Amino acid sequence: MRHTWRVSPAGRVIGIVFMAFGLWVMVRAALAGARDGYDLGIWYGFGFGLAAVLVPLLFALRPAVILTGTDVEVRNPLRTRRVPLAEITDAKTGYGGLRIETRDGRAITAWAVQKSNVASWSGRHTRADEVADAIRAQAVS
The missing domain is CATH 1.10.287 (Helix Hairpins)
Incomplete structure (x- = not known):
């Protein structure tokens, strides 16, 4: 997948x-x-x-977040990073992008999906939330 x-x-x-x-x-x-x-x-x-x-x-x-069965690839404007799903502890949305946190304390920010401040303040579920939910679901399983 x-x-x-x-x-x-x-x-x-x-x-x-x-x-x-x-x-x-x-x-x-x-x-x-x-x-x-x-x-x-x-x-x-x-x-x-x-x-x-x-x-x-x-x-x-160029920016993209690619979720495979084994890892998440975060493609930002100048750098691409791969994070194994087993290393991911959480995925949070925000204005600056999707923040993927790892077991060793690192955080990778994905620029491709962002959540506006208005959506955060109003509690609205956005596309960024769907991406974070999908990553969390794959990381747990």
């Missing part, structure tokens, strides 16, 4: 829109540079466009 949770669909769509904007800026900068010469402003524009592509790629499309 393998279950994957990613950033919300709205978050992924916003990331794709920003990436499209970044590609558009890069193309415009390349065309302007070919026409007028590659001065410093063109390179700044190209760099901005490149950042507008890479940042959403890292923060909106």
